[in-house]
Amino acid sequence: MTRGLLLFCFDTPETKYHKVLEYCVLLAKKNLKLPITVVTNLNTFKKIKPLGFINYKFIDPETGNTKLGKEWNNVDRHMAYELSPYDTTLVIDIDYFCFTDNLAQLFNTNYDFLVPDTAYDLTGRNAFDQRRWSMIPMVWATVLLFKKNDRVKKIFDTVKYIKQYYSYFNEMYRIYASNLRNDYLFAMALQQINGFTGYDKLPFALPTLPPDCEVVKITDNGLAWKYGDQISYVEDQDVHVLNKEMSNV
Amino acid sequence: MDIGSLKKLSDLSYDIAVAKRNALEKANSRLVVVYNEHIFRADPETINLVKTLSEVHTSPLYVLDSNKNPVEIPDPLEFLQVLIQRNQEAISSYHQMSKTFEKRND
Numbered sequence: 294m295t296r297g298l299l300l301f302c303f304d305t306p307e308t309k310y311h312k313v314l315e316y317c318v319l320l321a322k323k324n325l326k327l328p329i330t331v332v333t334n335l336n337t338f339k340k341i342k343p344l345g346f347i348n349y350k351f352i353d354p355e356t357g358n359t360k361l362g363k364e365w366n367n368v369d370r371h372m373a374y375e376l377s378p379y380d381t382t383l384v385i386d387i388d389y390f391c392f393t394d395n396l397a398q399l400f401n402t403n404y405d406f407l408v409p410d411t412a413y414d415l416t417g418r419n420a421f422d423q424r425r426w427s428m429i430p431m432v433w434a435t436v437l438l439f440k441k442n443d444r445v446k447k448i449f450d451t452v453k454y455i456k457q458y459y460s461y462f463n464e465m466y467r468i469y470a471s472n473l474r475n476d477y478l479f480a481m482a483l484q485q486i487n488g489f490t491g492y493d494k495l496p497f498a499l500p501t502l503p504p505d506c507e508v509v510k511i512t513d514n515g516l517a518w519k520y521g522d523q524i525s526y527v528e529d530q531d532v533h534v535l536n537k538e539m540s541n542v
Numbered sequence: 543m544d545i546g547s548l549k550k551l552s553d554l555s556y557d558i559a560v561a562k563r564n565a566l567e568k569a570n571s572r573l574v575v576v577y578n579e580h581i582f583r584a585d586p587e588t589i590n591l592v593k594t595l596s597e598v599h600t601s602p603l604y605v606l607d608s609n610k611n612p613v614e615i616p617d618p619l620e621f622l623q624v625l626i627q628r629n630q631e632a633i634s635s636y637h638q639m640s641k642t643f644e645k646r647n648d
Contacts, residue, residue: 395571403579413567417560496581496608497571523553525560529635530568
């Protein structure tokens, strides 16, 4: 049974995502110790510095999605099942930095699909505990663990179907985000596949830095950020960084 | 106390409060442990349950994992050791971190 990490990375005119990928891969190699496959395009690949033995898969990313008015090429996650060369795959966003080996042990479970459903705001403002308008709880598709089997294939097929009719499902579930978010795609697919009864989840909240925090330093063990006039840091704790300007750190 | 000193003290207190909260969350993340292909939290509730059951019940034990799925535990003492080890690793790390908070208050 093969195991590995799958990452998606596409530069945009505004953001050098390949820089974020470089941090992500270095930390994943150090702490998760897994084979890594990066899904990217040729333009991005040419800018990535040598990262050791990495498996690359090239696709043309689907364009058209935006975040805060900027191009955001993140809608190819539904292809993770087909693109992964592994029997068990951990998919993480490249802005999720593994400063620990916490995720590695999850490969040893008999669960075939796991996703977290909560995020933890590292600035202490509980910025992610907002009023929920949608009819279903959101998941954080930032981290996904899946095994290849018939049931999981159907989850990804359902994700594809919902993506195809996204505006309809958005209305139906009262999701008011105008852009396409993998979080909602997977939340809707999991609800439907599981007969609207809930599903198995990862039992921890994703430590997350909100977009208004500026990352000022990254080391092998942790990172520091600026929020207002305060500088804070964490060490030996995984962090999901929402401010993509960190590609310039 | 002048307003400048008050602001400085308030900022420091905020800083320490956020760091302490994050250190506790870090410990909570570390309490997640995989055993016998299931996910558990090495928290006091799980440790107490396994300890109590192992004392008054013959093996195997049956407990619920983090998703409320039942799991057979053939060797409760081994499981208890795993839970205690992970719990103490996480909490001792939090303890070390809390010492640095005290220094920042000096």
